[in-house]
Amino acid sequence: xxxxxxxxxxxxxxxxxxxxxxxxxxxxxxxxxxxxxxxxxxxxxxxxxxxxxxxxxxxxxxxxxxxxxxxxxxxxxxxxxxxxxxxxxxxxxxxxxxxxxxxxxxxxxxxxxxxxxxxxxxxxxxxxxxxxxxxxxxxxxxxxxxxxxxxxxxxxxxxxxxxx
Numbered sequence: 001x002x003x004x005x006x007x008x009x010x011x012x013x014x015x016x017x018x019x020x021x022x023x024x025x026x027x028x029x030x031x032x033x034x035x036x037x038x039x040x041x042x043x044x045x046x047x048x049x050x051x052x053x054x055x056x057x058x059x060x061x062x063x064x065x066x067x068x069x070x071x072x073x074x075x076x077x078x079x080x081x082x083x084x085x086x087x088x089x090x091x092x093x094x095x096x097x098x099x100x101x102x103x104x105x106x107x108x109x110x111x112x113x114x115x116x117x118x119x120x121x122x123x124x125x126x127x128x129x130x131x132x133x134x135x136x137x138x139x140x141x142x143x144x145x146x147x148x149x150x151x152x153x154x155x156x157x158x159x160x161x162x163x164x
Contacts, residue, residue: 001035002034002035002036002037002055002056002058003037003056003058003094003096003098003100004029004037004039005037005038005039005054005055005056005094005098005100006094006095006096006098007027007039007041007054007094007095008095009094009095010024010095012024016046021045021046022043022044022045023043023044023045024041024043025042025043025044025121025123026041026042026121026122026123027039027040027041027042027121027122027123028040028042028119028120028121028122030077030119032055032071032075033075036055036056036058037055037056038053038054038055038077039053039054039055040052040053040054040077040117040119040121041054042119042121047109047110048106048108048109049106049107049108049109050104050105050106050107051078051104051105051107051117051119052102052103052104052105053072053077053101053102053103053104053105054092054094054100054101054102054103055100055101056098056099056100056101057091057099057100057101058099060101061091061099063089063101065087065088065089066085066087068087068089068101068103069085069087069105072103072105076118077117077119078105078115078116078117079115079116079117080114080115081113081114081115081116082114084114086105086106086114087103087104087105088103088104089101089102089103089104090102
C-alpha cells in the first residue's frame with residue numbers, strides 16, 4: 001500500500017509578491033498503474049509554466065531523474081515534444097511525514113513549449129489576468145516546460161536548464 005501525498009500544509013500563493021513570485025494555479029490527483037497515488041501541481045514563476053508530481057518513494061527510492069522522466073511519460077501524464085528530458089527531483093516529507101518524490105518539469109518558457117499534458121487541473125486560474133500568458137490556449141491540453149531559475153520552496157526543485 002502506498003501513501004497518498006498529503007499537501008494539507010501547503011498555503012497556495014495566488015499572486016506574485018516581492019517575497020514569493022510563484023503562483024499556484026491548480027492541482028489534480030490520480031493513481032499510477034502500480035496503484036501509487038499521485039498529486040500534480042500546476043504553477044508558474046515569472047514566465048515559466050511548471051508541473052510538479054508528488055508520489056510515494058516506496059519501492060523506487062533510488063530512481064534517477066531519467067527514470068522519473070520515463071515513468072511520468074509512460075504513465076501518459078506528460079508527452080515531451082522533443083528530445084529534451086529535463087527534470088528536477090527530490091525527496092520531501094509531506095504533511096503526514098511520509099517520504100514523497102517531488103518531480104518538477106518545466107512545461108513552457110517564453111520561447112518554447114517542451115511538453116504537453118491532458119491532465120485536468122482543479123482551480124485553474126486565468127493566467128492572462130497576471131500578464132503571464134498574453135493569449136489563451138485554444139487547445140484543451142495544458143502545456144508545460146522547463147525553466148532556468150531555482151525555486152526557493154522546499155517541495156519544488158527546478159530542472160537543470162538546458163545547455164545551448
